[in-house]
Amino acid sequence: MKRLTIFLTGLLLFLLFACKTENKQKRVLTLGISHESNTFATFLTKESEFLVLRGPEVLKDQKWAGIFKNAGIEIIPTLHAHAQPGGVVERQAFEHFKNEIIEDLKNAGKLDGIYMDMHGALHVEGYDDAQATLIKEIRAIVGEEVLISGSFDLHGNPSPEFVENIDLLTAYRTAPHRDGAETRSRAAQMLVDALKNGWKPDIETVVIPILVPGEKSITEVEPLHSIYVQIPDISKIEGLLDASIFAGYCWADLPRSAMRVFVVAKDEKFSVQARKEAVRLAKEIWDSRKKLELDVPSGSIDDMIVKAGECTDTTVFISDSGDNTTAGAPGDNTQVLEALLKHKSKNVLMAGIVDPEALKACINAGIGKKITLDLGGRIDNVFGKPLPIDAKVIFISTDSVMNTDRGVAVIETEGVKTVILKTRRSFTELRDFNEAGLNPLDYRIVVVKLGYLFPELRDIAKVHLMALTSGFCNLDIPTLPYKNIHRPSYPVDTDMVWEPE
Numbered sequence: 001m002k003r004l005t006i007f008l009t010g011l012l013l014f015l016l017f018a019c020k021t022e023n024k025q026k027r028v029l030t031l032g033i034s035h036e037s038n039t040f041a042t043f044l045t046k047e048s049e050f051l052v053l054r055g056p057e058v059l060k061d062q063k064w065a066g067i068f069k070n071a072g073i074e075i076i077p078t079l080h081a082h083a084q085p086g087g088v089v090e091r092q093a094f095e096h097f098k099n100e101i102i103e104d105l106k107n108a109g110k111l112d113g114i115y116m117d118m119h120g121a122l123h124v125e126g127y128d129d130a131q132a133t134l135i136k137e138i139r140a141i142v143g144e145e146v147l148i149s150g151s152f153d154l155h156g157n158p159s160p161e162f163v164e165n166i167d168l169l170t171a172y173r174t175a176p177h178r179d180g181a182e183t184r185s186r187a188a189q190m191l192v193d194a195l196k197n198g199w200k201p202d203i204e205t206v207v208i209p210i211l212v213p214g215e216k217s218i219t220e221v222e223p224l225h226s227i228y229v230q231i232p233d234i235s236k237i238e239g240l241l242d243a244s245i246f247a248g249y250c251w252a253d254l255p256r257s258a259m260r261v262f263v264v265a266k267d268e269k270f271s272v273q274a275r276k277e278a279v280r281l282a283k284e285i286w287d288s289r290k291k292l293e294l295d296v297p298s299g300s301i302d303d304m305i306v307k308a309g310e311c312t313d314t315t316v317f318i319s320d321s322g323d324n325t326t327a328g329a330p331g332d333n334t335q336v337l338e339a340l341l342k343h344k345s346k347n348v349l350m351a352g353i354v355d356p357e358a359l360k361a362c363i364n365a366g367i368g369k370k371i372t373l374d375l376g377g378r379i380d381n382v383f384g385k386p387l388p389i390d391a392k393v394i395f396i397s398t399d400s401v402m403n404t405d406r407g408v409a410v411i412e413t414e415g416v417k418t419v420i421l422k423t424r425r426s427f428t429e430l431r432d433f434n435e436a437g438l439n440p441l442d443y444r445i446v447v448v449k450l451g452y453l454f455p456e457l458r459d460i461a462k463v464h465l466m467a468l469t470s471g472f473c474n475l476d477i478p479t480l481p482y483k484n485i486h487r488p489s490y491p492v493d494t495d496m497v498w499e500p501e
């Protein structure tokens with residue numbers, strides 16, 4: 001009997017010690033498949049277009065990783081893949097990424113949490129909802145007890161099937177985006193806090209049937225500014241952890257395309273409060289839907305070129321909005337370049353046109369040489385066509401950055417300089433111009449393949465005009481060839497009635 005008592009006491013002490021050790025070192029696995037997929041674009045986003053990070057590379061210089069480390073949590077990084085917005089993702093790319101993540105997850109041992117670094121507007125050929133497929137497979141392996149937290153771009157469209165399987169989520173609070181690192185850190189911090197305190201979070205969702213492009217849902221201007229600024233205070237209400245407003249992604253012809261509000265409660269005790277705040281925000285957004293408009297002058301290409309010509313004392317930025325590469329368009333449409341030449345505009349920079357063949361021809365010809373090209377209009381073969389052009393090669397660079405071949409050439413034709421790119425990329429930062437030996441402020445007109453200007457350009461552009469060009473990112477939403485969206489949705493169904501529940 002005495003022996004048995006000693007044995008049982010020993011066993012109890014061992015178990016207590018084991019439990020304590022386990023409590024000390026929590027384990028979080030991380031992953032990410034981040035893409036904004038334009039379902040109108042006629043080209044696929046290929047595996048080779050993704051920047052894929054694995055293992056320690058994932059954690060390098062990431063604030064969110066520091067949050068887990070400082071909390072004494074062991075991080076198990078798996079695959080994190082990110083590509084610039086483009087057409088629907090090719091099936092094999094997604095399956096390679098997913099299979100690798102799932103394999104790593106199966107080999108990871110016991111986990112306490114998972115952090116997903118996502119965009120939220122991923123769409124994959126052959127899948128109704130690839131993001132939901134991914135999280136459901138993860139959930140099937142780890143069960144209900146492991147907490148999953150995710151960070152998102154506010155232009156995501158996470159479906160109910162996806163959200164049902166996630167415990168914590170947060171999204172950017174700025175568009176143009178200025179808070180990527182903060183958002184990822186919030187997702188990490190919420191997971192740390194929930195694990196430490198044993199919370200069982202609840203997410204309250206209101207889907208708002210509005211399709212709005214990013215250009216009409218800028219968070220720095222009204223009507224959304226005064227709605228987004230409420231988010232930090234909502235997150236401080238007792239029992240609530242976070243609120244997110246997703247503007248959504250309108251160039252996806254999918255049932256899940258919409259605006260959304262999410263409010264995260266610590267646990268179901270606070271669900272009523274979370275629901276109340278979500279409904280209140282959704283109602284404010286719905287009531288201001290008619291004010292979701294462009295914050296800069298807009299019009300046809302011709303009108304915008306004439307307007308820019310009247311502005312002689314500063315650089316005028318013109319967005320070629322239909323061919324917006326930051327929303328998934330190809331960036332090889334030449335309609336604006338053709339119009340600039342027709343208007344005999346001078347001291348103009350066109351940034352840029354994607355055409356690897358033309359780039360090769362420039363490299364073969366060499367700097368200072370005259371060249372005749374059929375430029376662009378190949379990837380976008382719906383709204384674009386190649387433009388015959390005579391030009392002089394004035395700059396060539398074949399630098400490679402971040403595993404992506406970012407080769408560029410600059411050609412000049414009658415006062416218009418055009419940047420020719422090897423691969424699809426966007427001129428969003430001054431660095432992008434500098435790599436091509438350019439300073440945008442040296443020109444009277446700078447044309448960019450963007451919609452809204454990204455922060456660095458927005459901060460230096462005294463005049464910005466939106467050319468309403470044709471393309472896969474057409475800003476005239478009611479005219480888009482939607483077949484699969486939820487109906488009714490505003491502004492496709494202009495007079496619809498809706499009330500948040």
Ligand SMILES: [Zn+2]
Binds near residue numbers: 153154155177
């Ligand atoms: Zn975005």
